[in-house]
Amino acid sequence: MGRRYYCDYCDKSFADNPTHRKNHLKGVQHQRNKKAHYDSFRNPEIVLQDELSKRPCKNFLSSGTCNFMDNCKFSHLTDKRRTELEKLVEEKQRAKEQKKRNLEDDEAPDKKLSEWLSKRLKGEVKVNEEEKAPLLPVYEIPPHVAQIPNPPPSILPPPQDVLRGLNFVDWG
Ligand SMILES: [Zn+2]
Numbered sequence: 001m002g003r004r005y006y007c008d009y010c011d012k013s014f015a016d017n018p019t020h021r022k023n024h025l026k027g028v029q030h031q032r033n034k035k036a037h038y039d040s041f042r043n044p045e046i047v048l049q050d051e052l053s054k055r056p057c058k059n060f061l062s063s064g065t066c067n068f069m070d071n072c073k074f075s076h077l078t079d080k081r082r083t084e085l086e087k088l089v090e091e092k093q094r095a096k097e098q099k100k101r102n103l104e105d106d107e108a109p110d111k112k113l114s115e116w117l118s119k120r121l122k123g124e125v126k127v128n129e130e131e132k133a134p135l136l137p138v139y140e141i142p143p144h145v146a147q148i149p150n151p152p153p154s155i156l157p158p159p160q161d162v163l164r165g166l167n168f169v170d171w172g
């Protein structure tokens, strides 16, 4: 087996020789994949505006090919690609608005805290019983330890009543 040429844009490989390579690199599908690859790094808004500002390429839209490919001064934007781009722009816009909303929420933590504190003082915030009880550490016995008959006490978690009698001190 001779050398093979692998094309990243097309995720395709073929026996490498100058003719094959030249034909592939000139191929419509390859040019399209290459352009789509680079477009994916560009801002979809700019790509869309750019394409819409050009007149449609009659060659490309009627036959699916155009000798100028990437260098064509007319637009090769298909309806499918246009829909894709519009969707991307919309998603970006939505993400931006969400981020803005999150920021606005973050701006007022003091206000939120004082609101909560005044509620708490008026007894409007309920502290449930579980929250009042001291949090006891939870121990998990690994399955292979649990299988040992009569294990030594040192590998077992301390009994709950012992834990409850301890004073836990917060670190810090
Ligand atoms: Zn290719």
Ligand SMILES: [Zn+2]
Pocket (backbone or CB within 6 Å): 057, 059, 060, 066, 067, 068, 069, 072, 073, 074, 075, 076
């Ligand atoms: Zn063209």
